[in-house]
Structures are given as C-alpha cells and as structure tokens.
Amino acid sequence: VAGDDQWDPTDDRLRSLGKMWQRSRSPLAPALRSAMAAVEEIGPAQAQQQRSDNFPKSDLGKALSAVSRTIRGDIGASVITVDQGDWDMHSDLGTVEWGRMQRNADDFARSVAAFFEDLGPSADRVTLVTVSEFGRRVVENNNYGLDHGWGNVMFLFGAGVKGGYRGTWAGLGDSHDADLTVTTDYRSVLSEVVRTRTTVSTATVFPQFSPERVGAMTGV
Template sequence: MTTSPCCSEYAALSRRGLLTGAVALAGATTVLGSAVVTTSAATTPASSVLVVVSLRGAADGLSLVVPHADPVYYTARPRIAIPSDRLLVKDGMFGLHPELAPLLPLWNAGRLATVHATGLPAPNRSHFSAMEEVEDANPGSSVREGWLNRLIGTDASRSPLQGLNMGEGTIPTSLFGAQPVMSAGDIDGVWIPGDDQWDATGGRRASLHRMWDGNASPLGRAMQSTFDAVDDFNPVRSTPDHADTYPRSDLGRALAEVARVIRGDVGVEVITVDQGNWDMHADLGTVEWGRMNRNAADFAGSLAAFFDDLGALAGKVTVVCLSEFGRRVAENANYGLDHGYGNVMFLAGAGVVGGYHAQWPGLSGDLDSDLTVTTDYRSVLAEVVEARFAASTSTVFPGFVRSRVGVMS
C-alpha cells in the first residue's frame, strides 16, 4: 500500500494519522478518506454530475473573455490584445477568444456561461497557497477539508465512488477530507494488482482477501472497501473509449475518461480534472501565435468533444472551470503577464444560464493594476451546489454569505 500526498501541506501527516484514515491502493487508484466507508450506493446512478476543471497556473481571463469595450484593455496590452474584430459572440462589453470557436454550439444553445471579475476575497499571488485557498473554500479554517469533500458529505452515502479525481498525481485539496474518494490516472488502472488473465485460479485476490477480510483495523476496513469499490467500478471499464474524438492532449484524454465514468453510471457525482501550463509570464503571444492560443484551443476542443461524447447524458452534467487567480492588466516585456487577481469562470451544461455574467469594475491603467474581484467565486459555486444537488450551501461553504450571480437556473 502506498499513498501519494502532494506539496508540503501533506508532509505534516503522521503515520498514525494516515493509518486512522481509510487509505488504500488498487492498481493506479487511491481510495482516501477517514469516514466509515461503504459501497452500497455505488451502483445507484447519480442524478447530477459536477465536473470541475482546474486551469492550473493562473489563466488570463482577460484574454479568454475579452472586455473589448473597456479602452484600458487595448492601451495596457499594445502587443498581445485580441483585436475586437477577431472576437467571437461579442456583446456591448465582452467577446470570446477566437480559439474558443469549438464552444460556439454550446454558447448558441444557451448552455455555456462566463462569470467575469471573480476570485478570492483577497489577493493571493502564490500558486500553491491560492490553489489551496480556492479548493478549501473556507478561509481561516485549519481543517484540511475541501469544498467538494464537504459537498459529498451532505448526504448519507459513504461510497468512495461519489468523488473521483481523474488524473495522475494526488487528490486535489477540493476533494481531500473525511469523506472517502478515489483518484485514478486512467480507468484501466482501477484494478487489484495481479488480479488479471494470467492469474487463472484467482490466487492473488484470494490471498489478499485472506490477509485482510478478518482485519478489523482501519487499514483492514480500508482494504475491504477498496475491493468493493474496484468491483463496483467494473461497469466503467467495459464502457467504450472515444478518445480518438478528442484532442490528443492531457486534458482531452482525461475528459474522455471522465465521459466513460459518466456513461458507466456507477454513482460518481463529482469529478476533478486539471489542465496545466497557464502560467504565462512569457510568450503568451498575439492572436496569431503563442501559448494562449494553444491552451485555449485545447481547452475549447476538449470541452466540446466531451459534451458531444456524452450525448443525452449531458443533460445531467455541469462543468465548472476556474483558475487560482488571474493576471495583471498590463503586459510585460516578454509578451506575457505577471500574477494578478480577478479572473473569469466558465460554466457549461445542465442548469447553466448561458451568456456573459459580470459586475464589471472597469480596468485601471496603472502598470501594476489587477482586475478587481466583484464576485466571490464561492457565490458562483454555491449556485451550482444548490441548483444541481439541493445541498446546504452553508455546510459546503461555512460562514459564507453569498451574493446572487444568476448563472444557474
């Protein structure tokens, strides 16, 4: 058994702390949490599914959703601004980056929305600290517990299949907490090592059961729940893989796997996915070239392919895309942007009220200016939680008094 905690915040976990939680490994899959684990609800299809895509590295929301009517935008970015005549679905203030064209069918169907000038209640320009703060969504708390873990804890189920991180590496802070969750690099990695076609007699699995079934310790219970979770996940492994319809990228591959999970209908309710490389201090580029174009094209193409892949099941899936913070208003000397504050969030799918949403603060022309945050990102997430899960927003976001955004119906 191994675990893979990330960053310094998890280094403080003691051996005793790990062993009192339900932590187990099956193939490339981690089952993590400290609540009593069951899998009785695992085969119950989820009525709503939330997919959270984290744009790691601080995406520049002013390039993705351009405030073309704010004159400061063009003054502050003489080389990297997106020309107004190249923007998509312009209204009186905003337009989409041209590389987001694959998302136009969702936009035109009223199933894609953006919320601009969102972010943390106070600036935080440290990637790791801001990620943790965004994913904890409980400022000032010393409890290691993410908002998605609290969300799945609002019902009676304790199945580790409720929450899934799809990707290599560790479970994000948003899923970390008492409720059991799973993490997998890919669907085919959800298995018991040695329990394969070469073990004709089933000896490896039988040996593991003899070792753990009579063990009443937390680790023994964790192993037993792992056996059950892997078995309950089997319908997903038999679903077809449509990865050839997605961009050949990490995000495309991850969302293809997420679509398989949703089609498998084994009770997964919240899923996390990452897209990296948004930290563009240099070579963000122009409308014709640069890293922003490549990342935006991958983001849009992967998300569009995901909804196409889901077909009729898209009616129960909501996607939220967010980043840890935004970037400065003014470009730097390297065709890039330094760490900023306010940003844009994307929402797509079930329950979304399409279009541009914002309390626009206006941009400042100062060299070191940020986009001011006028909407706490938790207000957006709270509308998703309430609309799609009928869950207590005061439980998921303790002590937070939200403002109405109007992005969910």
C-alpha cells in the same frame, strides 16, 4: 492509477498497492482501501467505447474522455474534478494567432466540445464548471508574458446553466498593480451550482459564507 499497465502488461501495480495496504493499520489505510475499491468499481465504466473521435490527444482531452465514460457508466459518481495545468504563463504568452495561450484555449475548447458530444443523452444531467486558483495581470512583463493577478473568469456549461455573461466589468484603468478588479466571489457562483444541481447544503460546503446572487443558474 497513473502508469498501471500503460507500458508493461505485466506491471500490476494496482494489485501490488492493494496487497501492501490490505492489512495496514496506518491512519491512511481506510482511505486508501476505499480509493482502491473505487478504482475497481469504475473499471467497467472506463472500459466503455469512446463515442466522439474529436477529443484532442492532450492530457485534458484524455481526462474528459475518461470522465464521460464514467458518467455514462452510471456508477453513482456525482462530482468529478479534472486539473489542467500549463496556464501559468509568465513568458511567451503569444497572440490570438499563435503562442501558449492560443494552444491552451484551443485544447480547452475542443476538449469541452468533444466531452459533451461524447456524453450524448447523458449531457442533460451534467454541469461543467471551470475555476482557476489565480488570474493574470493585464500588463505584459519583460518576458512577453503575464504575471499572477487577482481577477479571473469562470465558465459554466451544460444542465441548468443560464446563457450569457454574469458579473461586473470594472474596466482596466483603475486596476491596482495591473490587476483585474475582483467583483464576484467565486464561492457565490459555486453556491448556485451546489444549490441547483445537488442535494447538499451550501452552508455545509461553504460554512460562514453568505453568497451573493449571481444568476448563473436557472431557478436562482
């Protein structure tokens, strides 16, 4: 819970939230109580010592450090999501040497590297997948940035991942409205991860969807 005991050691908002929702009959109450119980269960795992000293002091670095400790705590977590913002670069994108994109990419790379270093032997059972809700166009706008686009990229790291590039590069010349052409449905990639790394049916996760073979995971 963001802010709990972060600045004031007498600030016990977790306890306050629990008391507030303990006897509530709201439709939200069961989910809230379940979430509060999960926070308590994760506590000992979060209290573990961080192994890697290479995590950036960024939000992403701190989040992946917490995820690593949760995984190493072996409390039964199977899927964990992390959000990293500030990629919506309509202005001041920069170059490969400086700018917002360079800073974000550097933070991302160092955070992921530290994450797998921190996991240690537990890395053998972890698959990390990145996906964005939208891409960028390929022509610079008037603010030295890139506007929203269709085509995007996904990165896969860790257990079960085949190395190399997967997909079809359609080039830049015939793109519509300065967009990258979409050639692979992201659900096809995620379907391979679900099929090889979980016991869940892909039809349950993506109903009425027929995935194409991407070949991003071993055994597919």
